Amino acid sequence: MEKKLVGRGGAGRGQGRKPLAEGEPLIPVTIKMLQKQKDKLARLGGAPWVRKKIDQAKE
Known part of the structure; x- marks a missing residue:
């Protein structure tokens, strides 16, 4: 049952x-x-680091 x-x-x-x-x-x-490069990206901070760098970059 x-x-x-x-x-x-x-x-x-x-x-x-x-x-x-x-x-x-x-x-x-x-x-x-x-x-x-993937390993280095992880050490640098991953996706939040990439988003920050994109926001800081001049067009």
Whole structure:
């Protein structure tokens, strides 16, 4: 005889990654690089570091 669990599973409110800015979703971008470049990017700060550098760069 199997017992069915009640009240478990399903979507949870408020879960998942929160947006950096209200109303501005993050768009995934893919770039190709060497493993040593990926390692250095991780040491420099990853995606937040890249976003900061883009914001600081002059057009």
